[in-house]
Amino acid sequence: KAGVTQTPRYLIKTRGQQVTLSCSPISGHRSVSWYQQTPGQGLQFLFEYFSETQRNKGNFPGRFSGRQFSNSRSEMNVSTLELGDSALYLCASSLDRGGYTGELFFGEGSRLTVL
Amino acid sequence: KQEVTQIPAALSVPEGENLVLNCSFTDSAIYNLQWFRQDPGKGLTSLLLIQSSQREQTSGRLNASLDKSSGRSTLYIAASQPGDSATYLCAVSGGSSNTGKLIFGQGTTLQVKP
Numbered sequence: 001k002a003g004v005t006q007t008p009r010y011l012i013k014t015r016g017q018q019v020t021l022s023c024s025p026i027s028g029h030r031s032v033s034w035y036q037q038t039p040g041q042g043l044q045f046l047f048e049y050f051s052e053t054q055r056n057k058g059n060f061p062g063r064f065s066g067r068q069f070s071n072s073r074s075e076m077n078v079s080t081l082e083l084g085d086s087a088l089y090l091c092a093s094s095l096d097r098g099g100y101t102g103e104l105f106f107g108e109g110s111r112l113t114v115l
Numbered sequence: 116k117q118e119v120t121q122i123p124a125a126l127s128v129p130e131g132e133n134l135v136l137n138c139s140f141t142d143s144a145i146y147n148l149q150w151f152r153q154d155p156g157k158g159l160t161s162l163l164l165i166q167s168s169q170r171e172q173t174s175g176r177l178n179a180s181l182d183k184s185s186g187r188s189t190l191y192i193a194a195s196q197p198g199d200s201a202t203y204l205c206a207v208s209g210g211s212s213n214t215g216k217l218i219f220g221q222g223t224t225l226q227v228k229p
Binding site for chain 2: 004006033035042043044045048056058090092102103104105106107108109111
């Protein structure tokens with residue numbers, strides 16, 4: 001069974017640009033969460049999607065947004081990039097049974113560098 | 116607000132030692148606790164998941180315990196090997212929520228010397 005797939009793995013952008021990251025969950029998983037990892041702040045929750053609806057949201061500015069498609073694939077977008085957005089962005093999927101989210105499985109991440 | 120602390124931040128041991136990593140959390144009303152491993156530049160690998168109603172979980176040389184009332188979990192690694200060198204992260208479900216929102220500790224970086 002294929003794991004969580006994130007694309008692209010690495011990307012470099014300049015300040016003011018926008019970026020879109022993609023995540024394909026494990027087959028059958030309907031919950032997708034996004035996290036940002038930086039050396040200073042560690043791992044921080046961005047948002048979670050389930051059945052194309054945002055179920056939970058972390059404390060990030062509105063420049064960070066996401067969506068989920070009917071096949072459970074998810075994308076996140078960051079607009080007007082700032083230097084501080086440089087980070088490893090991780091996507092996780094889980095099997096949701098009747099509202100219960102079990103074990104989370106993570107992808108390899110997308111490493112974003114903002115110059 | 117839930118906060119997760121991991122002690123120690125770094126640990127270096129000789130191969131073959133048994134070791135314990137600690138994780139503490141401030142809000143005992145968690146839904147579950149999960150231990151992960153992260154290799155440099157890589158994503159997270161799930162090691163063990165403990166539901167709030169459970170006291171421990173075991174997988175191979177790993178054993179994780181959970182004491183909700185005291186807000187603590189430990190990850191026990193038996194007979195450590197150089198391949199165990201990585202950062203170990205503990206995460207709890209956000210408060211009593213059963214969603215995919217996890218609160219992470221800062222991790223313990225483990226080095227096992229041959």
